[in-house]
Amino acid sequence: MHVSPLMEGSFDADVLVVGLGAMGSMALWRLARRGARVIGFDRFEPPHALGSSHGESRIIRTAYYEGPGYVPLVREAFDLWRELEAESGATILTMTGALMIGSPSSEVVAGALASAKEHGLEHEILDGTQVGRRFARHRLLDHEVAVHEAAAGFVRPEVGIGAALGRARALGARVLNGHAVERVAPIGGGRAGDGVEVRVAGRTWRGRHAVVCAGAWNSAGLVDGLEVKLEVTRQCMVWFRPRTPALHTPERAPVFVHDIGGSRALFGYGFPSVDGETVKVGVVARTAPQDPEAIDRAIHPADLEAAADYVRGALPDLDPTPVRAVVCLQENSPDRHFVIGAVAPDVTVLAGFSGHGFKFAPVIGDIAADLALQGTTSRSIAPFSPQRFAHKLHGSHA
Ligand SMILES: Cc1cc2nc3c(=O)[nH]c(=O)nc-3n(C[C@H](O)[C@H](O)[C@H](O)COP(=O)(O)OP(=O)(O)OC[C@H]3O[C@@H](n4cnc5c(N)ncnc54)[C@H](O)[C@@H]3O)c2cc1C
Numbered sequence: 001m002h003v004s005p006l007m008e009g010s011f012d013a014d015v016l017v018v019g020l021g022a023m024g025s026m027a028l029w030r031l032a033r034r035g036a037r038v039i040g041f042d043r044f045e046p047p048h049a050l051g052s053s054h055g056e057s058r059i060i061r062t063a064y065y066e067g068p069g070y071v072p073l074v075r076e077a078f079d080l081w082r083e084l085e086a087e088s089g090a091t092i093l094t095m096t097g098a099l100m101i102g103s104p105s106s107e108v109v110a111g112a113l114a115s116a117k118e119h120g121l122e123h124e125i126l127d128g129t130q131v132g133r134r135f136a137r138h139r140l141l142d143h144e145v146a147v148h149e150a151a152a153g154f155v156r157p158e159v160g161i162g163a164a165l166g167r168a169r170a171l172g173a174r175v176l177n178g179h180a181v182e183r184v185a186p187i188g189g190g191r192a193g194d195g196v197e198v199r200v201a202g203r204t205w206r207g208r209h210a211v212v213c214a215g216a217w218n219s220a221g222l223v224d225g226l227e228v229k230l231e232v233t234r235q236c237m238v239w240f241r242p243r244t245p246a247l248h249t250p251e252r253a254p255v256f257v258h259d260i261g262g263s264r265a266l267f268g269y270g271f272p273s274v275d276g277e278t279v280k281v282g283v284v285a286r287t288a289p290q291d292p293e294a295i296d297r298a299i300h301p302a303d304l305e306a307a308a309d310y311v312r313g314a315l316p317d318l319d320p321t322p323v324r325a326v327v328c329l330q331e332n333s334p335d336r337h338f339v340i341g342a343v344a345p346d347v348t349v350l351a352g353f354s355g356h357g358f359k360f361a362p363v364i365g366d367i368a369a370d371l372a373l374q375g376t377t378s379r380s381i382a383p384f385s386p387q388r389f390a391h392k393l394h395g396s397h398a
Contacts, residue, residue: 013039013174015372016198016207018181018222019214020046022053022157022358023350025164026365027211027372029084032171034369039207040173041200043180043217046165047158050297051215052329053358054158055237057271057280059255060359061098061152065111066336068118069383073363076379080362081155088163091156096250096272098152099126099135102259103143108267109259112147123149135254137247137317146256154255154271157358164365176200184210184223184347192345209372212343213350216292216329225343227390230352231289231332236299238307238325239278240318247317248273258314268310278323281315283307284355292329299325330355333389340367340384348372349386 015031017024020042028040044050060077064070081093100112116123126148128140140146169175179201187195187206196210212223219230242248253272260268260283270281283306308320333339333352338360343349348371350364357364363379370377 010206011195011208012205013037013207014209016196016205016210017041018184018198018210018212019217020161020165020175020177021051021213021215022161022361023213023353023364023368024211025161025168026361027213027350027368028168028173028175028365029164029171030362030365030369031372032168032173034373036369036373038168038173039205040165040168040175041179041181041198042175042177045177047161049326052331052353053161053215055280055326055328056156056158056274057154058157058358059098059152059257059269059271060093060155061100061149061255063100063112063116063121063123063147063149065100065108065115065257066356067111068115069380070360071115071119071121073360073379076366077360077363078151080366081160084160084163084167084362087167090159090163092160092163093153093155094250095150095153097148097150097254099131099138099254099256100147101131101138101140101144101256102261104145106259106261108257109145109147112149116147116149121149121151123147135252137242137253137315138256139314139316148254152255153250154274155359156274160361164362181214181222184212186344186346190345194345196346209346209348211348211350211368211372213368216331218331218349218351220292223343223347223349225347226349226351226386228339228352228386229334229389230339232292233287233330233332234290234295235282235284235287235328235330235355236303236307236325237280237282237328238304239280239323240311240320241277241323242273242279243317243319245273245276248279260310268314270315279315279318281307281311281318283310295327295329297327299327303327338364338384339386340364340381341386342371343386351386
């Protein structure tokens with residue numbers, strides 16, 4: 001990192017981290033571990049249930065249908081989740097294996113196989129009968145198959161965030177909760193090395209670098225230079241009661257993603273039972289973008305229909321009467337790939353995790369530490385450049 005000699009000594013911290021959800025808590029931990037002076041800010045008290053990182057479980061899988069380029073990152077993430085467990089004593093990652101279900105040409109199945117092939121990942125392709133025999137809670141349609149891999153499971157988001165913040169604090173990080181950051185702006189003329197100001201609750205904090213990772217609120221005018229159209233959608237996670245709990249234990253029930261297709265729903269996904277009594281299922285539907293400040297957090301009958309319909313068809317052992325449900329915000333980039341990198345001198349943004357970012361959080365946090373402290377990273381993040389959309393916003397056809 002270039003340090004302007006005039007500014008030496010006048011900073012409150014080396015790095016200011018704005019938003020302490022999945023990405024921010026991990027960035028704070030990885031930065032503090034490297035000995036950086038760090039301050040983290042959150043408008044709420046993380047871990048909390050008002051952003052994108054709650055609901056007790058998040059899928060982690062290796063044969064990544066969203067693109068083979070994610071595989072090296074997820075492999076590193078597995079190691080870092082284990083490292084966080086070892087440092088904190090918390091149980092965060094449970095291995096269950098995964099089933100990627102759909103027609104052979106579906107995005108989920110074909111994409112998982114492409115990643116498996118490119119990286120030589122162990123997997124099996126199962127037809128509906130084989131799935132029914134080994135994983136009896138599932139019912140596949142005649143034309144569907146499943147890709148099974150063992151290198152998958154789930155992480156506990158609230159436990160993971162709490163553990164990372166606990167470790168960061170123990171390593172000297174300051175955490176300032178309860179006030180929304182109003183603005184992140186380069187100091188002075190905005191030359192690299194001049195540093196950044198973060199304004200919150202009537203005070204201005206100065207850092208050599210800022211990492212902005214405000215999730216659904218990234219587009220709320222916090223920082224200039226983020227020329228990406230990020231949309232927030234409202235998703236629901238729904239819990240159902242099994243008739244035969246033994247079919248849904250982490251030992252017997254892999255996490256799954258099911259490419260449903262059709263006009264209303266895109267994917268069904270689900271977990272084994274985490275509490276021994278209920279099973280969480282979600283259906284990612286096409287929904288209209290929302291204002292994150294005006295999200296309807298109440299659950300309405302219509303919120304439950306898609307998941308209940310899905311359960312009736314694909315998971316017949318679950319009683320389709322929902323037990324509970326919660327709203328979650330999903331922040332989407334235009335191409336559903338991550339947005340990671342500098343948007344101004346000394347400002348790194350971690351955004352657009354598009355419904356699939358949690359599993360990567362510790363490696364994204366480590367990449368943020370690389371970028372904040374060294375200005376570069378050895379990981380392949382060029383495809384996530386925030387600048388890749390700029391020509392579209394400016395109407396150029398370059
Ligand atoms: C229903 C659902 C299911 C998902 N399932 C999976 C899955 O199975 N596997 C997976 O890998 N991913 C999954 N994801 C995606 C994953 O959960 C997200 O990509 C990830 O949690 C995003 O983390 P984040 O740090 O960007 O946002 P958050 O964790 O929401 O963190 C943002 C933080 O910024 C704070 N903040 C906002 N504005 C300000 C401000 N002005 N000042 C200070 N603080 C601020 C917020 O309070 C919040 O704590 C799912 C997402 C959803 C919605």
